[in-house]
Amino acid sequence: xxxxxxxxxxxxxxxxxxxxxxxxxxxxxxxxxxxxxxxxxxxxxxxxxxxxxxxxxxxxxxxxxxxxxxxxxxxxxxxxxxxxxxxxxxxxxxxxxxxxxxxxxxxxxxxxxxxxxxxxxxxxxxxxxxxxxxx
Amino acid sequence: xxxxxxxxxxxxxxxxxxxxxxxxxxxxxxxxxxxxxxxxxxxxxxxxxxxxxxxxxxxxxxxxxxxxxxxxxxxxxxxxxxxxxxxxxxxxxxxxxxxxxxxxxxxxxxxxxxxxxxxxxxxxxxxxxxxxxxx
Amino acid sequence: xxxxxxxxxxxxxxxxxxxxxxxxxxxxxxxxxxxxxxxxxxxxxxxxxxxxxxxxxxxxxxxxxxxxxxxxxxxxxxxxxxxxxxxxxxxxxxxxxxxxxxxxxxxxxxxxxxxxxxxxxxxxxxxxxxxxxxx
Amino acid sequence: xxxxxxxxxxxxxxxxxxxxxxxxxxxxxxxxxxxxxxxxxxxxxxxxxxxxxxxxxxxxxxxxxxxxxxxxxxxxxxxxxxxxxxxxxxxxxxxxxxxxxxxxxxxxxxxxxxxxxxxxxxxxxxxxxxxxxxx
Amino acid sequence: xxxxxxxxxxxxxxxxxxxxxxxxxxxxxxxxxxxxxxxxxxxxxxxxxxxxxxxxxxxxxxxxxxxxxxxxxxxxxxxxxxxxxxxxxxxxxxxxxxxxxxxxxxxxxxxxxxxxxxxxxxxxxxxxxxxxxxx
Amino acid sequence: xxxxxxxxxxxxxxxxxxxxxxxxxxxxxxxxxxxxxxxxxxxxxxxxxxxxxxxxxxxxxxxxxxxxxxxxxxxxxxxxxxxxxxxxxxxxxxxxxxxxxxxxxxxxxxxxxxxxxxxxxxxxxxxxxxxxxxx
Numbered sequence: 001x002x003x004x005x006x007x008x009x010x011x012x013x014x015x016x017x018x019x020x021x022x023x024x025x026x027x028x029x030x031x032x033x034x035x036x037x038x039x040x041x042x043x044x045x046x047x048x049x050x051x052x053x054x055x056x057x058x059x060x061x062x063x064x065x066x067x068x069x070x071x072x073x074x075x076x077x078x079x080x081x082x083x084x085x086x087x088x089x090x091x092x093x094x095x096x097x098x099x100x101x102x103x104x105x106x107x108x109x110x111x112x113x114x115x116x117x118x119x120x121x122x123x124x125x126x127x128x129x130x131x132x133x134x135x
Numbered sequence: 136x137x138x139x140x141x142x143x144x145x146x147x148x149x150x151x152x153x154x155x156x157x158x159x160x161x162x163x164x165x166x167x168x169x170x171x172x173x174x175x176x177x178x179x180x181x182x183x184x185x186x187x188x189x190x191x192x193x194x195x196x197x198x199x200x201x202x203x204x205x206x207x208x209x210x211x212x213x214x215x216x217x218x219x220x221x222x223x224x225x226x227x228x229x230x231x232x233x234x235x236x237x238x239x240x241x242x243x244x245x246x247x248x249x250x251x252x253x254x255x256x257x258x259x260x261x262x263x264x265x266x267x268x269x270x
Numbered sequence: 271x272x273x274x275x276x277x278x279x280x281x282x283x284x285x286x287x288x289x290x291x292x293x294x295x296x297x298x299x300x301x302x303x304x305x306x307x308x309x310x311x312x313x314x315x316x317x318x319x320x321x322x323x324x325x326x327x328x329x330x331x332x333x334x335x336x337x338x339x340x341x342x343x344x345x346x347x348x349x350x351x352x353x354x355x356x357x358x359x360x361x362x363x364x365x366x367x368x369x370x371x372x373x374x375x376x377x378x379x380x381x382x383x384x385x386x387x388x389x390x391x392x393x394x395x396x397x398x399x400x401x402x403x404x405x
Numbered sequence: 406x407x408x409x410x411x412x413x414x415x416x417x418x419x420x421x422x423x424x425x426x427x428x429x430x431x432x433x434x435x436x437x438x439x440x441x442x443x444x445x446x447x448x449x450x451x452x453x454x455x456x457x458x459x460x461x462x463x464x465x466x467x468x469x470x471x472x473x474x475x476x477x478x479x480x481x482x483x484x485x486x487x488x489x490x491x492x493x494x495x496x497x498x499x500x501x502x503x504x505x506x507x508x509x510x511x512x513x514x515x516x517x518x519x520x521x522x523x524x525x526x527x528x529x530x531x532x533x534x535x536x537x538x539x540x
Numbered sequence: 541x542x543x544x545x546x547x548x549x550x551x552x553x554x555x556x557x558x559x560x561x562x563x564x565x566x567x568x569x570x571x572x573x574x575x576x577x578x579x580x581x582x583x584x585x586x587x588x589x590x591x592x593x594x595x596x597x598x599x600x601x602x603x604x605x606x607x608x609x610x611x612x613x614x615x616x617x618x619x620x621x622x623x624x625x626x627x628x629x630x631x632x633x634x635x636x637x638x639x640x641x642x643x644x645x646x647x648x649x650x651x652x653x654x655x656x657x658x659x660x661x662x663x664x665x666x667x668x669x670x671x672x673x674x675x
Numbered sequence: 676x677x678x679x680x681x682x683x684x685x686x687x688x689x690x691x692x693x694x695x696x697x698x699x700x701x702x703x704x705x706x707x708x709x710x711x712x713x714x715x716x717x718x719x720x721x722x723x724x725x726x727x728x729x730x731x732x733x734x735x736x737x738x739x740x741x742x743x744x745x746x747x748x749x750x751x752x753x754x755x756x757x758x759x760x761x762x763x764x765x766x767x768x769x770x771x772x773x774x775x776x777x778x779x780x781x782x783x784x785x786x787x788x789x790x791x792x793x794x795x796x797x798x799x800x801x802x803x804x805x806x807x808x809x810x
Contacts, residue, residue, distance in 0.1 A: 002259055003627065004259055024252065026209055036263075036264050037252070037261050038257040040261045041259070042650070043641060043645065047255075047652070050253070054186055054251075054725065054729075055252070057725065058245055059248070061236070063241045065207075065241045069207065070245050072200075072204065072207075073191065073211045073242065073245045073246065073249070076208045076211040076212050077211050077215055077245075077249035077250060077659075078249060078253055079389055079393040080216055081250065081253040082487040082622040083622070084263065084392075085256040085257075087392065087408065088268070089262075091408040094183075101449075103200055104449075105198065105448065105451070106193075106205075106269045109192075109193045109452050110212075111393055112387070112393075112452070112456075113190065113386065114208070114216075115212060115388065116189075116382040117190070118213055118218035119216075119381050119382050119482075120186070120378055121355060122216075122218050122349050123345065123382075124139055125354060125376070126136040126137055126139055126175045127220075127269065128219065128223045129171050129223075130594060131168060133676065134678050134680060136538065138358060138361040140539060165350060178371060178374075178375065179371075181375070181379075181462075182378060182382070185379075192451075192455065210663065212389075214663040217352040217662055217758070222665055222678065223678060226663075226750040240718065240719035240722055242663075243664070244722050244725075245516065245605065245662045246660070246663055247657070247659050248656065250655040250659040251656040252652070252658050254652050256356070257619050257624075257627065258647075258648055258651055259648070260627055263309065266413065267409050269407055269410060271530055272674055272675050273530050274408045274529055275674060276531075292434035302481050305537070306520070306532045307529075307531050308425075310529040310531045311525065311775060314776075314779075314783060316784075323789075326522075326776060327590065328514045328518045329515070331519070331691050334511055335477075339477065342477075343477055343478060343512065343516060344519045346478045346482050346485075347481050347482075347485050347520060347794075348523055349433055350482055350486055351527075352527075353526050356522060356523050358534075358538070359533075376468045376470045376475070377478065380464070380479060381482055383479075384483060384491070385486065386444070386456070387460070387488075387491060387508065388482065388483055388491050390456070391469035391491050392490075393440060394442075394443045395406055395407050395609065396407055396411075396441050396490045397407060397441055398489065398493045399441050399493075401440070401497070402440070404496075405440075446685050460705055484794055487622040487623070489800060490805070492543065492798060493543060493800060496798075504711075506583060508797070509544070510586070513584060513799070514584070516794050516798055517587070517591075520791050521787040521788070521791040523790065524789075524790040525783055525785050527754050528766075528783055528787075529783070542801055543800050545799070551692045562789055565688070576804050577801050580799040594788055595785075598788045599788070600760050603781045605747075605778055609744055609747065610785050612747075613747055614785060617751050617752075617785075617786055618789060620752055621789075621794075621797075623796050624788070624803065625796040625801045628804075632807040643683075643697070646745070649733045650734070650748045653749075654748070654761070655750045657726065657761060658756040658758035659756075659760050660722075661760040661761050662756075662760075664679055664712075664715040664716070664759075665676055665677050665678045666712050667677060667681075667711055667713050667717045668711075668759065668763045669763075669764070671710070672710070672763040673763070
């Protein structure tokens with residue numbers, strides 16, 4: 001289904017530059033599983049390296065937002081961008097990080113509500129209140 | 136700029152159905168300020184009532200996601216939907232709820248990263264791994 | 271503000287190919303007013319001609335959908351595509367064709383509702399019921 | 406395929422809050438068929454209730470726009486939001502409400518035309534004509 | 541899966557207006573293969589004719605952008621619009637026109653990068669520098 | 676207008692980490708002009724550094740796509756994402772790299788055409804031809 005081939009572990013093992021990224025994915029995540037997104041990006045080694053480095057910095061490195069909150073934001077963006085793969089993978093990731101059914105329900109409610117008021121605001125072309133501008 | 140007129144407090148005061156919603160907005164938020172979104176929606180009383188009731192249920196009523204997290208999700212959705220008004224109003228709302236500069240920076244990083252990998256996944260048409268499907 | 275210059279009537283009068291389209295816009299619409307969209311497209315004569323020919327065929331020629339219904343669909347698409355110019359111009363066009371405040375309110379309610387359920391369906395990745403497939 | 410489980414009639418029968426919504430869907434639509442969207446939303450009872458109440462108010466209750474016109478708007482929004490499920494379900498709903506092949510063809514033409522001019526207007530960043538602003 | 545039926549060659553042969561377009565597609569592309577997009581559009585003869593005429597003028601007729609560059613732009617637009625069919629068909633078309641793996645990798649990198657900075661610019665609501673305005 | 680403050684050269688000069696990025700932007704582009712996007716990102720030093728490093732790698736470093744082609748792809752993505760700032764800045768960048776009026780007209784025609792057929796394909800839910808799948 002993909003527009004490029006998906007690299008198998010055997011093919012990766014013959015390409016040291018790609019193997020290095022896959023090794024880091026496995027050790028960072030403490031799991032042997034490498035999902036299809038990385039197997040597709042393996043066709044573009046430079047992009048694979050840069051994307052994984054960014055994901056590690058943004059999603060894995062400790063910061064002021066906790067890992068689950070980041071996944072909720074990721075799901076929200078993926079939903080509006082209509083990225084079926086990303087919705088599936090980040091919903092699974094959120095669950096692995098402890099997302100409860102109640103939290104999932106609230107996430108959906110906020111995404112739905114925001115989509116509705118976004119459409120209303122755009123259709124009405126509501127002018128920004130001066131109170132909202134950054135000082 | 137709006138495609139409809141924005142209702143002033145004086146005009147609202149002559150329309151009891153709208154006044155009731157504005158009163159509830161003010162008492163719920165403990166603030167006299169009613170932003171333009173509601174002044175535009177005042178042209179559609181039924182939609183105004185339903186939208187405010189939903190916002191109260193989704194964004195104000197206590198739940199399992201804290202109010203700031205909900206604002207972060209709202210900003211993420213509004214950004215991808217390119218709703219200028221909503222980005223401004225919910226960024227201001229998030230700040231009022233305690234958003235720090237560091238959290239804002241991380242939110243932006245996650246939104247940007249998700250947008251990038253959404254585009255890559257869609258361009259590559261990556262098939263969903265069976266591991267991600269709901270059991 | 272535009273990324274190209276907007277052609278004035280005087281400039282158009284010196285360019286017969288563009289003038290011909292502007293003349294047809296004016297006679298078709300029975301109005302001397304030519305809006306900025308066409309003044310921007312005047313930089314691309316072939317695109318100007320093709321776009322106006324399509325608009326005439328789709329929006330002006332009689333068919334099975336009445337002109338106001340077509341404007342409602344146009345507003346809906348423009349809202350979701352976040353095209354500020356198009357939302358303004360087609361809301362004005364709909365009003366000129368008789369859009370009432372009540373109809374506008376219902377249009378907004380449907381656009382908002384659809385946006386909400388679109389987001390929910392995508393976030394939930396709901397599989398299509400076999401009953402909905404074309405026979 | 407869904408990111409949540411789809412509730413069967415048997416599971417629903419053991420959950421009175423969900424059963425009540427399903428009963429109302431069936432009696433409102435005068436049909437025993439309950440489509441997957443509601444079976445997925447059943448995981449979030451509060452969201453299920455609120456969404457169905459809104460759909461009833463917006464899409465079922467009589468108003469100034471006829472039911473078929475509302476479905477056309479719904480299809481237009483769903484198409485631009487790239488919601489595969491919603492495109493299928495509302496195209497089927499429109500057909501059940503009498504959509505003819507000619508009307509479908511015109512709907513598609515308007516959606517396509519609007520998408521094209523939306524892109525052109527955005528790429529050209531055409532400034533809004535003062536004539537289009539709400540008085 | 542489609543919301544309309546896909547016309548077979550046999551059905552097309554009984555409809556001269558559609559057959560004429562299919563004949564022109566085949567002779568223009570010097571290939572007997574007619575892809576599903578046109579078999580779906582065959583339900584709307586006027587739209588089929590207009591769409592094919594536009595595609596020929598925009599994508600086939602010689603101009604100042606080479607055919608492969610146009611396909612790259614087409615893939616970029618289709619990716620952001622989340623059109624699975626179009627991503628598949630235009631990636632295949634780009635390959636048939638000589639797209640190399642390195643070019644594909646760079647295309648993906650630009651699409652991903654642009655998506656990220658688009659999201660950042662929108663989230664930050666960055667004001668346009670006067671230097672960027674058209675003179 | 677921005678949701679964050681825009682850093683002036685004077686403020687930047689007091690922040691060595693940000694100054695280093697601004698210096699590199701100026702020397703890479705051989706211009707003293709630093710546009711507002713970077714002045715807004717200056718509030719998030721880590722994001723500023725990572726974004727500029729990626730832009731340099733993707734847009735500035737030599738590759739198999741020429742710099743003007745990359746700008747055309749960037750404009751296409753920005754148009755569909757409805758990023759007003761990015762449309763302005765990358766149209767200006769494309770002009771600085773030699774974009775002619777005829778090329779701009781063709782770019783617009785392809786973006787418009789793709790948007791139209793994306794909408795039609797999505798509305799019709801056209802199934803992908805097996806011929807288009809990657810081998």
